[in-house]
Amino acid sequence: MPNIVLFSGSSHHDLSQKVADRLGLDLGKVITKKFSNQETCVEIGESVRGEDVYIVQSGCGEINDNLMELLIMINACKIASSSRVTAVIPCFPYARQDKKDKSRAPISAKLVANMLSVAGADHIITMDLHASQIQGFFDIAVDNLYAEPAVLQWIRENIPEWKNCIIVSPDAGGAKRVTSIADRLNVDFALIHKERKKANEVDRMVLVGDVKDRVAILVDDMADTCGTICHAADKLIDAGAVKVYAILTHGIFSGPAISRINSAPFEAVVVTNTIPQEEKMKACPKIQVIDISMILAEAIRRTHNGESVSYLFSHVPL
Secondary structure, three states: OOOEEEEEOOOOHHHHHHHHHHHOOOOOOEEEEEOOOOOEEEEEOOOOOOOEEEEEOOOOOOHHHHHHHHHHHHHHHHHOOOOEEEEEEOOOOOOOOOOOOOOOOOOHHHHHHHHHHHHOOOEEEEEOOOOHHHHHHOOOEEEEEOOHHHHHHHHHHHOOOHHHEEEEEOOHHHHHHHHHHHHHHOOEEEEEEEEEEEOOEEEEEEEEOOOOOOEEEEEEEEEOOOHHHHHHHHHHHHOOOOEEEEEEEEEOOOOOHHHHHHHOOOOEEEEEOOOOOHHHHHHOOOEEEEOOHHHHHHHHHHHHHOOOOHHHHOOOOO
């Protein structure tokens, strides 16, 4: 592929390498280091003049450092006369701060969008945004890819009794995602309504729908401290579900998440590799990973060649 350069930030080198392998490219030379006062320094090690540049950096780990590194890399490529800079952000940082849910709350997702635009990004490729309206925070093109086709494939291949399953959303916000999956599998869906007293703590849960004697599959876009999905799993078992699986696009798993999953009644907790999971998988045998590098690679290839990306909304590239 001529005139394309793929750089990796330091947040998720493994995913960047998989994307590069899939595209038959070598990752571009870039050196990221920190000065002794913790300032981030980025050196792009090859010419990008007139090139179509893609920078892969996920919003995980040291989120603020990685975001700053991404902004500096975008700017470095922009002022080195690249023809177009695309930020590939599998897990968008600050996506949960997308509205003023109480007075004086910041809308940080909009701030991140502005920062990316000001740094010089011409295009954003991301996956399963927490709220799809975040696309509207940008004045540049945003491709919000879905893990859904890969999730459907995983369910069909790994859950023998999937025809008798019920897809459950752990909160009302994910209802749309769940109904879409349930329709594609031609099965029923259920909702869990939750009331929060404060962030990261769930107060009370109400199950809407019948899960008795069925395999319940919890589907959500992200799990952080896992309070919600572990509560939900207990609720489903109490309501008569035979087995409970959880399928999440972004497995952040911070704080007490791993110990909660280990003691929760899950058969498996399935996440994609938008965030590195190697360490978490060692600590928790229930965690399984779906590789989505081919979806990102195909989106990059199609964008570079000026083709439509919408095929990826309903198909997994072969």
